[in-house]
Amino acid sequence: MLRTPTGGAGHGAAGSGERLMSIGTVLHQLRDEFPEVTISKIRFLEAEGLVEPRRTPSGYRKFSAQDVERLAQVLRMQRDHYLPLKVIREHLDAVVRGERAQLPVQGQPRDLLDGGWDLEPERPTAARLGRAELLAAAEVSEEELAEWESYGLLAPGQDGGYDSESATVARLVADLGRFGLEPRHLRAMKAAAEREAGLVEQVVAPLRRHRNPQTRAHAEATAKELAALSVRLHAALVQTALGVRLT
Structure with missing residues (x-):
């Protein structure tokens, strides 16, 4: 309005x-x-x-x-x-x-190249957003959100809420849409992100199952570091492929 x-x-x-x-x-x-x-x-x-x-x-x-x-x-x-x-x-x-x-x-x-990404596991907390809160925070319509969910770009948790990153994802999808990129075009990005997350999980899964609490804590720190490196590598590869320097 x-x-x-x-x-x-x-x-x-x-x-x-x-x-x-x-x-x-x-x-x-x-x-x-x-x-x-x-x-x-x-x-x-x-x-x-x-x-x-x-x-x-x-x-x-x-x-x-x-x-x-x-x-x-x-x-x-x-x-x-x-x-x-x-x-x-x-x-x-x-x-x-x-x-x-x-x-x-x-x-x-969040800067793609600074490595400062917080990737703690999703937990139901007061910081989670309801559907109406997500729409307001991301400044998108119900129709847009429903379409993006149909393509798997966003999804509520088991409690029906959304984590804080969902608003960021929604805004980025909307921004890309202004350049003519439709949700169907972005499924490849979603799939690539899930593959990268799977690689990280392969490394840290044995640590998370360890009896020692310090080892389990190290698993979370390792997951954050690997995820940050993955994001930085992805950004660098995109820049290299385009032959441009993103500032």
Whole structure:
């Protein structure tokens, strides 16, 4: 549902002495830090009330420096903390009102090449998401989620809930979809991930069955390290195959 912007720097038509920028200029500035951002993403954030650019008499968007900084803050909070847009908007609006608002922490940043991946076994805890919570966190529709589940890209646990990574998977599937990649195209990625997980399990399974608690604890640490190395290798192989350097 489209939102009424409340926290942007400007209201009304452009026309003051302040230097304003076109959406293309804003995109160019943001892409230094956020290479994945698109004009469609900026327009979506505007529609969701995260920024309110001014408008020329002919209807063109004009952004102030404060608008650009606000967009950068939104993108950082999405990237680094995996927060829903509603939470981000409420936090930024509270800051604008002069309130001391502490940023909620929903997750941790994940870099494909830094090795800092947390792969503890899935457990039913309060951190698990219900279906409605997953839809809100991933900002996807019920129809999209149902389609992705039909292709095996996502699945609830035995308790009917989803782990925290499911929201990340859903957002990534949605992002790939904007480039024309459909769920059926992504089944190969899912299959490859399951094969990699199987290799890790072959190594650590004997350790997990050991009587010594320290050995079992070592199994979990080994699984994390192997998984991180696997992710880094996969990223490097994709870059090599494409002949490009991902930054």
